[in-house]
Amino acid sequence: MDSFNPDNNFLQSEGIFGLPFTYDDAKLILIPVPWEVTCSYGDGTCKAPDAIYKASFQIDLFDHNLGEEWKKGIYLDLAPEYIYDDNAVQRRFARQIIHHLETESKPLNDRQTKQLDEVNKVCDGMNAYVAEKSTQIHTDGKISGLVGGDHSAALEHIKAVAKREKEIAVIQIDAHADLRESYMGFTHSHASLMNNLAKDATGITKVIQLGLRDICKAEADLIQSSPLFSAFFMNDIRQWQYEGKKLKDIYSDIIKDLPDKVYISLDIDGLDPSLCPNTGTPVPGGFDFYEVVFLFAMLHESGKKIAGFDLCEVGISDNSEWDANVAARLLYQLCLYTLRSNG
Numbered sequence: 001m002d003s004f005n006p007d008n009n010f011l012q013s014e015g016i017f018g019l020p021f022t023y024d025d026a027k028l029i030l031i032p033v034p035w036e037v038t039c040s041y042g043d044g045t046c047k048a049p050d051a052i053y054k055a056s057f058q059i060d061l062f063d064h065n066l067g068e069e070w071k072k073g074i075y076l077d078l079a080p081e082y083i084y085d086d087n088a089v090q091r092r093f094a095r096q097i098i099h100h101l102e103t104e105s106k107p108l109n110d111r112q113t114k115q116l117d118e119v120n121k122v123c124d125g126m127n128a129y130v131a132e133k134s135t136q137i138h139t140d141g142k143i144s145g146l147v148g149g150d151h152s153a154a155l156e157h158i159k160a161v162a163k164r165e166k167e168i169a170v171i172q173i174d175a176h177a178d179l180r181e182s183y184m185g186f187t188h189s190h191a192s193l194m195n196n197l198a199k200d201a202t203g204i205t206k207v208i209q210l211g212l213r214d215i216c217k218a219e220a221d222l223i224q225s226s227p228l229f230s231a232f233f234m235n236d237i238r239q240w241q242y243e244g245k246k247l248k249d250i251y252s253d254i255i256k257d258l259p260d261k262v263y264i265s266l267d268i269d270g271l272d273p274s275l276c277p278n279t280g281t282p283v284p285g286g287f288d289f290y291e292v293v294f295l296f297a298m299l300h301e302s303g304k305k306i307a308g309f310d311l312c313e314v315g316i317s318d319n320s321e322w323d324a325n326v327a328a329r330l331l332y333q334l335c336l337y338t339l340r341s342n343g
């Protein structure tokens with residue numbers, strides 16, 4: 001650390017953002033989950049943790065608003081090899097099942113049903129890894145963030161943070177509600193994350209869904225009937241703004257009733273697809289980069305603690321580094337505001 005020059009960090013170290021921290025001396029640990037087994041449309045998000053890591057070296061550490069908050073220590077953990085392997089193997093099976101469901105009117109045959117069971121079992125294994133890793137980080141007195149992977153990877157991380165903090169709100173920034181009961185037979189689909197969370201929402205008083213713009217009727221009904229969820233649709237947010245309401249006031253109204261501790265679950269497709277063109281299920285009309293960072297800042301300024309976060313669904317293409325570049329910068333802001341709000 002003594003020899004570390006933060007203005008010349010691209011050669012100094014192999015840590016994320018070019019930082020010289022180890023697990024032991026970092027306050028914030030990032031859990032990578034290179035996972036996209038049940039992705040139903042575009043793929044590539046399993047490559048996101050590695051691509052974001054590579055893109056992270058481009059970022060200047062000094063932050064105009066938060067200064068040298070990075071000094072508290074950020075460390076990107078390594079995912080175990082079996083997570084990479086399970087993802088690769090099961091993704092192939094899942095893709096065959098998805099292809100069948102999209103092209104055939106017949107139900108799955110016995111072999112396919114067995115494959116589906118196996119996919120669901122291996123997804124349980126990924127969840128167990130995330131649960132164990134999250135709990136270990138918390139036991140070690142550190143804060144955790146998760147880098148997906150598809151959004152299903154975040155389930156056990158959110159639950160672990162909620163159990164530790166006892167009373168949190170989850171702020172989900174997403175084009176989708178992720179409230180499907182299961183999707184294409186996959187229990188742990190990215191489209192079912194919040195439905196699965198609602199089944200064991202210990203410690204979660206509210207899930208605020210921000211930026212929704214592509215949901216099905218059953219999801220809309222669930223939002224209506226469940227006291228756990230409050231949804232803010234993108235077209236409503238824009239309409240309020242067009243009619244003269246300030247984004248600051250919209251955010252204030254949302255934040256004011258939340259408990260002191262919040263978790264941010266950030267699906268990159270909550271942002272406009274111009275900022276994440278390779279995400280798995282892009283929907284036009286999302287948030288701008290600084291509209292999201294402004295929310296982090298308002299949470300912090302209103303005295304909330306960001307108790308944990310995830311950043312998921314970043315799509316990686318061989319032809320462009322743009323998605324990873326945007327994601328690395330968003331991740332850095334998330335890390336800084338999380339560290340700052342934890343004192």
Ligand SMILES: [Mn+2]
Pocket residue numbers: 174175176267269270281313
């Ligand atoms: Mn989404």
